Amino acid sequence: MGAKELVILLVCSTVLVCIVLVHNTKDVDLEAHFQEFAKEAMQLGAPVTSAVPTGVLISETAASDVQQTDSVLPADALKDLTRKLREAAFRANGGKPVDPLTETVRNEWHKNNPCMSREKLPLRYAARKFVKDLNVSAAWEAVFLEYEILHRTCTTKVQLNISHSDLHQRNTTSGCDYLVCEPTAMSGLGNRILSAASCMIYAVLTQRVLLLPSSSLLAQVMCEPFEGSSWKVNEASIDIPVLSKFWASTDQFLSAVDSSMGSLLKDTLIPNRAIKLHATDFTAELRFHPDKRFFCGTEQNLLRGVTWLYLTSNQYFLPKLFLIPKFRTALEALFPTRMVLTHMLRYSILPGDVVWQRVEQVHEMQPDRTDRRLGVQIRTNRQFQELHLALEAQIKQCALDNELLPQLGLAASDLNKSSQSTNHSSTEESIPAVQSVVESSDNVNRTTVFIASLYNDFELSLRSDYLRNPPANGENVTVVQLSNRLEQTLNSREEDEQALTEIILLSLCDDIIVTPSSTFGGVAKAYGALLPWVIETQSNDVGCVRGPTVDACYGVPARYLSCLYDDPELRGRSVVDVLPYLKDCFPGEIVGGIQVMTLQ
Numbered sequence: 001m002g003a004k005e006l007v008i009l010l011v012c013s014t015v016l017v018c019i020v021l022v023h024n025t026k027d028v029d030l031e032a033h034f035q036e037f038a039k040e041a042m043q044l045g046a047p048v049t050s051a052v053p054t055g056v057l058i059s060e061t062a063a064s065d066v067q068q069t070d071s072v073l074p075a076d077a078l079k080d081l082t083r084k085l086r087e088a089a090f091r092a093n094g095g096k097p098v099d100p101l102t103e104t105v106r107n108e109w110h111k112n113n114p115c116m117s118r119e120k121l122p123l124r125y126a127a128r129k130f131v132k133d134l135n136v137s138a139a140w141e142a143v144f145l146e147y148e149i150l151h152r153t154c155t156t157k158v159q160l161n162i163s164h165s166d167l168h169q170r171n172t173t174s175g176c177d178y179l180v181c182e183p184t185a186m187s188g189l190g191n192r193i194l195s196a197a198s199c200m201i202y203a204v205l206t207q208r209v210l211l212l213p214s215s216s217l218l219a220q221v222m223c224e225p226f227e228g229s230s231w232k233v234n235e236a237s238i239d240i241p242v243l244s245k246f247w248a249s250t251d252q253f254l255s256a257v258d259s260s261m262g263s264l265l266k267d268t269l270i271p272n273r274a275i276k277l278h279a280t281d282f283t284a285e286l287r288f289h290p291d292k293r294f295f296c297g298t299e300q301n302l303l304r305g306v307t308w309l310y311l312t313s314n315q316y317f318l319p320k321l322f323l324i325p326k327f328r329t330a331l332e333a334l335f336p337t338r339m340v341l342t343h344m345l346r347y348s349i350l351p352g353d354v355v356w357q358r359v360e361q362v363h364e365m366q367p368d369r370t371d372r373r374l375g376v377q378i379r380t381n382r383q384f385q386e387l388h389l390a391l392e393a394q395i396k397q398c399a400l401d402n403e404l405l406p407q408l409g410l411a412a413s414d415l416n417k418s419s420q421s422t423n424h425s426s427t428e429e430s431i432p433a434v435q436s437v438v439e440s441s442d443n444v445n446r447t448t449v450f451i452a453s454l455y456n457d458f459e460l461s462l463r464s465d466y467l468r469n470p471p472a473n474g475e476n477v478t479v480v481q482l483s484n485r486l487e488q489t490l491n492s493r494e495e496d497e498q499a500l501t502e503i504i505l506l507s508l509c510d511d512i513i514v515t516p517s518s519t520f521g522g523v524a525k526a527y528g529a530l531l532p533w534v535i536e537t538q539s540n541d542v543g544c545v546r547g548p549t550v551d552a553c554y555g556v557p558a559r560y561l562s563c564l565y566d567d568p569e570l571r572g573r574s575v576v577d578v579l580p581y582l583k584d585c586f587p588g589e590i591v592g593g594i595q596v597m598t599l600q
Contacts, residue, residue: 074333078139081205081330085146088207091175092153101152101228113230115223117356121346121504124363125528130372130510134529137343139334144347147204152228154178154209179208180233180310183218184288186490187314189499190519192218194316194552195289197344200225201318205327206300208309221496223350247310248280250291257293257302261565279308289315289556296563297324316341316519319554319596322579323561337599338581341526341551351500358501359508366478371445374404375509377521378453392458394535395513396465397543402533404511405447406471446476450509452502452520456484480505503527513544516588522552531600537588547586549598555590 089098101109126133154176181199183192196218203210211233212219219232248256282294282303290311293299303309318340321327335343351359376399380391399405451459459481466477482502489495503520506512507528514521514532525532525547532547561570561578575594576582585593 074329074336077329078143078333081143081333082146084207085143085150085204088176089146089150089153092150094175098149098153106228109228113224114353115350116353117350117359117504118223120356120360121350124359124508125346128373128508128510131528131530134339134342134346136347137335140343140347143204143334147207148226148228150207151209151226151231155229177206177208177304177306178211178308179203179206180211180213180308182213182310182312183216184312184314185217188488188490188519189218189496190503190521190523191314191316192216193345193349193523194318194341194519195313197341197349198313198316198318198321199311200348201331201340201344202321205321205330206303217491217493217496220493221352221355221500223352225348225350246279247308250281250283253280253282253306254291254293254299257299258564260302261298279310280306281310283310283312289313289317292558292562293564295320295323295558296566297326298563298565300324300326315556316522316552316554317557319551319582319594320557320575322582322596323575328579338596339529339550339598340596342529342598345523345527351504352497355497355500355504358497359504362480362482362501362505366448366480369446370448370478372404372447372511373509374399374447374449375506375512375524376449376451376453376458377506377512377514377518377524378451378455378458379515379518379520390540391515391535392461394540394543395458396462398513398533398535399543401543404513404533405449406445406473406475406477408465409469409472445473446478448478448480450505451479451481452506452524453481454485454487456481459484514547516586517553517555517590519552525550526552529600534586534588548583549586549595550600551596551598553585553589553593553595555585555593557592557594559592559594 090096122136125131154174179199179202181196181203183195187195196212200210202208210231212231213235214232215235216232224230224232280303282290290313322331331340332338334340376395378391378395396405400407449462451462453459459479463479466479471477482505483498485495499520503524504527506521506524507526507530509528509530512521512525512528512530512532513535514525515535516537521532524530529550531550533544534547535544536542557575559574559576561573561575563571570578576584581597582594583597585595589595
């Protein structure tokens, strides 16, 4: 059958029905992908099986889903997710196999949706001299290709335009489930990227079609992620949940969950009936992230009967998805190193061409040969001048103590005096984007420092230090800062494009120094797969400490599990006590936050 695979699905109900599915695999060699995954997993000590999913597959019931265990092998979880994505696409296509994109259609789509960074960004990361590059996850690539088929089927073949009537008339004939994710508009770019990444992995895990409002600036500055389709939707066609009676509220959904659940019999949950809601919001009261019961297994199982799901968020809620057993097994299978965010960003959430052209321009302006690149991300309130000066001194101490910058021809005590004596008031001065502060021959090392900050104080200070006191070994230091806007402007496409340019440039460095509690720096280190040097704010004894993970911080999670219908032994426990790799955010980050410990 060539690229087609025969899969037999037994669907159990009051009458046993056998359905034969003929599924198109889009010319993906899944056996090769699973073999590659098995190799990666075994290197990390994970048990795997290597067979491609074929043969008889028994559909799961809601009751058995509630009783998820941790005994599923990684490869089995991966095969199960792949199967669910195929089945969803088959249903969405009216019970017929999905035809692959023709070469003509594919070329036309790429012509209308250009994305230079898709091809060129990986090459930039691979070219770094002091960072071991991250291999593409073969498992994620295979699953993502299956998800693209589902997304394309639901947005272009079944519903050419998602219409008002689909929502208002409770039209479920498409066979598709949707997630409308709206990153909070009045939030920084870092927050919105992290929110979108969280929504995307959740959509894949639950076979929902991810949609972003077309007015979202994030959708405008990023590439289209799904070949052959679009993640943009006209919000006028779906209404805003907080203003529309057609969406059930979070409280209404949770009330329906409570009323749908039956009794407990020997600690075994017996579901009573399915949720009858067609569209629901599931956002916490303050509308910054999903409600705490969103992360409960029972609620997730019952959401399967809801066609339209809406989330608005400015938070990175991905870490708590690991707490849901059926998601955890899939996430661990897809990402054995737990670098979920990095793989999501590099493979699926890529900068658009306007941003990429700016990135390339900066690289072209730099010296032909740069040995090391150091990124410095500063987030501070300049109103507190003494604190700001102290922070600059700590960044310098961090860079020098850890040999990220060459030593100056000054004593340490004189260096601090030089830093504090620099004129910090000339923020309106026109500063060249790139300026070498030491001219040297080709046989010495060259270091480029890229600074991302609202102010240019540190740039002026660092440049002054190396001009006045060049390194004794003649090493060349180049200082780069693209902007000093003095204050953050929200809800501006130009600001977002500039911010994303600086995030990508930071991520292309060999080392990165970040100020804590900044999602801007958190996204940069995740893109770059960089363990950051975090400025020490609790002590003056050291300039910085090495961060333990490339993952970002989920700043406002509900710390204690409160799932009414899940494992009673977990109820009331802290989330960091449940999984060994879910930890408190690094000291200096948001108190009470959690993050995933990655494996480098």
